Amino acid sequence: MPIRQSDIDLAHRLADAAGDAIRPYFRTPHGLEMKADSSPVTLADRAAESAMRRILDAERSGDGIVGEEFGVKDGVTGRQWVLDPIDGTHSFIAGRAIFGTLIALVEDGWPMLGVIDQPVQRERWIGAAGRPTTLNGAPVRTRACADLSGAALATTSPHLFADDDVQHYMALAAAVTRGRHGPLYGGDCYNYALLASGHLDLVCESGLKLHDFAALVPVVEGAGGRMCDWDGEPLTATSAGHVLAIGDPARTDDVLEALRSVPHPH
Known part of the structure; x- marks a missing residue:
């Protein structure tokens, strides 16, 4: 319907x-x-x-x-x-x-x-x-991101990641970090709203439940971004809670490659 x-x-x-x-x-x-x-x-x-x-x-x-x-x-x-x-x-x-x-x-x-x-x-x-x-x-619209290096990445806290997931997040953080410019911490759902409005490029989290991510999907995608799991699959009620928000969908493969630079947990 x-x-x-x-x-x-x-x-x-x-x-x-x-x-x-x-x-x-x-x-x-x-x-x-x-x-x-x-x-x-x-x-x-x-x-x-x-x-x-x-x-x-x-x-x-x-x-x-x-x-x-x-x-x-x-x-x-x-x-x-x-x-x-x-x-x-x-x-x-x-x-x-x-x-x-x-x-x-x-x-x-x-x-x-x-x-x-x-x-x-x-x-x-x-x-x-x-x-x-x-x-x-x-x-509102997400913004273009020409290169993963220097992209503005946010997450609530790496302390919320399962142990096996931290190394994947850190690999992504290393791929975007330029000089002393590191990821932004804190923010919860507000990070996804800021991404939808073109102020952030990436949000990466794990361990989310349906009530944590369901509302984010239409907001980000309706602004031109992409929401998916760490394998690039769409987020649904059966998703395991590995969540990516990507403001510029053209960077999706780059983000997934960075996450996969260490073995993916299953």
Whole structure:
């Protein structure tokens, strides 16, 4: 089923509701707890996802939901709304406005609609299959990158990579590093938004879950970039979590070659 304007309108309302839930907790007491997997969660994470789920339960009861905080609700339409209320909880806790709310609509496993919303700076990127990506309603584009050497590479943190993946990331970092100009660290989903707007060239991460990457795919690809795994395959609900965002698709082979310069983990 093609993405309809009503889907986009609903995604905006979900982002509005999440932002309204998050902002009161930013740089204020937020009830930090550690989950079973040692990742942090706050009252803002839970309030934002609950607000989005209430809307979806009322308006799209047949659609499935995959949420970071409250798990999976099965649907009957082949569509799933994939929600990450705060992607970048560490940044949120630290008072850094580079976290974001991620909202995706996935159809039969394929990300078709994505929102990256920064509720403090009130920046919203939205991408949908067959439509140009916009930032606050204005179209954005990735930038050309003539040579991998000197490309602006970002990742949240190499400490988040599995041990076997670090050497592949470091090989890519070595291929892009020019002089003392190294990769940019921190940023979570905000890096992908900046790439879509033409400010970064590459983002490389591993260990991501569907709620971490589903929304990023339509945003980056609708701006002219490419999202794929470390083998160059499209990202779907069954992808293992090795994620690349490439602003200039012409550099794809160069990026994959750099990653493969050490044996690839499987």
